[in-house]
Structure formats: structure tokens, C-alpha cells
Amino acid sequence: MSALVIEKLSVVFGRFRALDDLSLAIDPGEIRAVIGPNGAGKTTLLDAITGIVRPISGRILLGDDLDLTRRSEAQIARAGVRRKFQKPSVFPALTVRENLEIGAGLGCPASERSDRAAMSLAETGLEARADTPAGSLAHGEKQWLEIGMVLASRPRLVLLDEPVAGLSDAETLRTVELIRSLRRPDRAILVIEHDMAFVEAIADRVTVLHEGRTLFEGGMAGARADSRVIEVFLGR
Template structure:
């Protein structure tokens, strides 16, 4: 059973089809990268999954059959779909620990909250920065903190929007290590990214979008050798 199924998804803005009958399935335990040129529909896909944008047609199902196209943003988040945005969305005046606590969400029991915070600090490598205000963190650390805030909610599906944008080579390598620790048999990870070396390091499979449709799906090595992918994306 797939963790996330996109079936015939079409999103239209005026006369522009941002997604045009897109279908894809992400397996539990998989890290899937979605790549492609600007305007291919990558961010629109994440917006549709999280309920920010409503499709004209098509369905988005979690593994248990829940249709996300019929749910609000809050309901989708409660169902276990969490997104890290391209620009880190952290609370600069609060400490790292306090930001992570907010990621747990309201109503989380104290013992559960404590365990989730410890796990998120460990998995992101921010244990030594737990009591530092988020505003004092380096850019890479803010990216990792927001990943930690997503983790603290115990998500079933993690959506990462350009997690290494603006990072140094060392920070990018560390982010790849962090994503490796996020793998779980009951969790799927969907990554949007332009750094192809990073994609090759973290993704099991890639989906290449072009004009709102799937151009290619498979391994990154095969994508690099595909004439269509080279023409519309990698060759640029």
C-alpha cells in the first residue's frame, strides 16, 4: 500500500494548467524527490497536498484512503502531513526547545512532548543549541530546526521544500545525513530540490515534472541519462 497517492491531479489558475492530470505514488519508507524546471508545478503540488490550493479535479489519498482534497489545511496537518517551507518558518524570540515544543501541537501529553523534543534535538543535531533563541541560529541551523518542528508532530508524510537552498556544502551534507535519519517504514518523505547532487544523495526515486505532467520517474542516474530530462531541465 502506498503512503501517498496522487491520482489525475489538475490545478488551474485562469487559463494556466499548473498541474495537468498528474499521478504519482510514494511508498512507505521512501524518500522521493520531485525535480524539474521553474514553473513545472513542484510547489503547486505541495500546495495541493497540504490544502493551500484546491485542485480542479483529481484525488490525493493517504495510505488509509483519506482524500486530502476534501479536507481543510488543519485537518490535513492533524492527519499527519507536515511541510517544511523553503524559507525557514521559526519563531526567532523563542528558544530552539520552545520552537520544537510548538511543533508538537496542542494537547500533546507532557511525557510524550518531552520524548519528542529529545528525539527531534538528537535527529537534527541541535542538542547543544536547545536553549539558544532561534533568531541567533545560522541559516542552516534554522533549516534543521524547522525540520525538527515537523518531526515533533510525528508525521506520516514529510514534505520538504528546497531544504538546502542557501546552504554551504558542509550544511548541505549535514542536511542529507539528517534526512537519512528520518526514514521510517511507516513514513514517506517528499523532497523538492534544485541541487541535483543532494537529490542523488537522498532520494530513492525521482519524479521529473514538466508543464505540470510527469516527464520521467526512476533513479537519479537514469534521469541524468534521459534525453528528455536533459533537454528540458538538466541541460539548462
């Protein structure tokens, strides 16, 4: 059983095919990175998975059976798909703990929201900042907080959009450790990132997109050695 299966997915904006008959599968417990040049379709892929855009053809299956292309954004979120956007989106006037409780979902009982927030504090290493207003956090801490807000919902599929954008070297190393620690047999993680050293440090496999199609899939070492990947992406 796969965590996520994408079958012959096409997304079109006017005459531009952002995704062109794209197929890929992610295993439970896997950390997959999707990389490629600007305009390759990476963000569109996340938008399609989360229901922000609708494909003209193809399917997106969560757990082999739930077709996300037939669900609303809210239904997709309730099914266990959560996304961290590139720019951290937190509630600056609320404390770190309060942000995490919101991430757990207002549908959760108050005691469960509190438990989930405490677990996310431990997972992200933000315990010492629990009562700090989120607006006063450093950029890297805000990135970790938003990851924690995603985790508080106990998702089946975590989508991370450029989680180390704008981070210092030390913050990037901390983020490597964080994402590695999030691996679970019942959770898959899909990461979009431009920092190739970061990708190599976290990803089990990489999918290289080019013009909406899969150009390469495999280990990062193989991607670095692939002449097509070098030509359209890594060589730039």
C-alpha cells in the same frame, strides 16, 4: 499499500494548468524527490497536498484511503502531513527546545511535548543548541530546526521544500546525513530541490515534472541519461 497516491490531479489558475492530470505514488519508507524547471508545478503539488490550493479534478490519497482533497488544511495536518517551507519559519525569540515543543502540537500533553522535543533535538543534532534563542542560529541550523519542528509532530508524510537552499557545502552534507537518518517504515518523505547532487544523495526515486505532468520517474542516474529531461531541465 502506498503512503501517498495522487490520481489524475489537475490544478488550474485562470487559463494556466499548473498540474495537468498528474499521477504518482510514494511507498511507505520512501524518500522521493520531485524536480523540474521553474513553473513545472512542484510547489503547486505541495500546496495541493496540504490543502492550500484545491484541484479541479483528481484525488490525493493518504495511505490509499483518506482523500486529502476533501479535507481542510487543519484536518490534513492532523492526519499526519507536515511541510517545511523553503524559507525557515521559526520563532526567533524562543529557544530551540521551545520551538520544537510548539512543533509537537499544543494538543499534546506537556510531558509528551517535552519528550518529542528531546527526540527531535537528538534527530537533528541540535542538543547543544537546545537553550539558544532560535533567532541566533545560523541559516543551516534554522533549516534543521524547522525540520525538527516537523518531526516533533510525528508525521506520516514529510514535505520538504528546498531544504538546502542557501546552505554551505558542509551544511548540505550534514543535511544529507539528516534526511537519510529520517527514513522510517511508517513515514514517507517528499523533497523538492534544485541541487541535483543533493537529490542523488538522498532520493530513492525522482519524479521529473514538466508543465504540470510527469516527464520521467525512476532513479537519478536514469534521469541524467534521459534525453527529454536533459532538454527541458538538466541541460539548462
